[in-house]
Amino acid sequence: MRPLLDGDEDPTTVLVAREIEAISVVDIVDWANRHAAAPAYAEDTNYQRLVRSNPRNVADINEAESRLKALITQCFPDFNIKSKDAEERARTVFLRRIRAYLDGELQPFQVCRMLTPIADAYGFPHWLHDFYEACDWIDERTTREHASHLRDGIEQILVENGVSHTQESE
Structure with missing residues (x-):
């Protein structure tokens, strides 16, 4: 990986x-x-x-x-983890991470565990789209085979963020 x-x-x-x-x-x-x-x-x-x-x-x-x-x-004394700049960094990292899931590098829970910290820091930002629903029923035991809805949700999130599966997010 x-x-x-x-x-x-x-x-x-x-x-x-x-x-x-x-x-x-x-x-x-x-x-x-x-x-x-x-x-x-x-x-x-x-x-x-x-x-x-x-x-x-x-x-x-x-x-x-x-x-x-x-x-x-x-x-970096002016850096604030809850700032718009930090949120944009979170978006970039999130999109990179969900593409890694599509590439088969992660298990479902490794992707979905980002939901709560993102929501805690930034609310439910628009760039998450339906990630909450895509992660519904995902836990540590969920296999990729039992999470086809997560793959579909991630593909839709990438489309809605204007990022292709292979493209590096800006």
């Missing part, structure tokens, strides 16, 4: 992805190990700790999210 984050994202996008449960704390460390930092935060202590984190070290993994948040607090 290819990672959702390619390393080019800035730290605020990574935090948004984590907040909407599109990525795990291990993904934060993986991102940091591939990311080339901008000069504005390259020397930040929290960023340096993230970069030096070992994805197989439990202590490093357990600290990854708090280090990312500390980095953002220090270097």
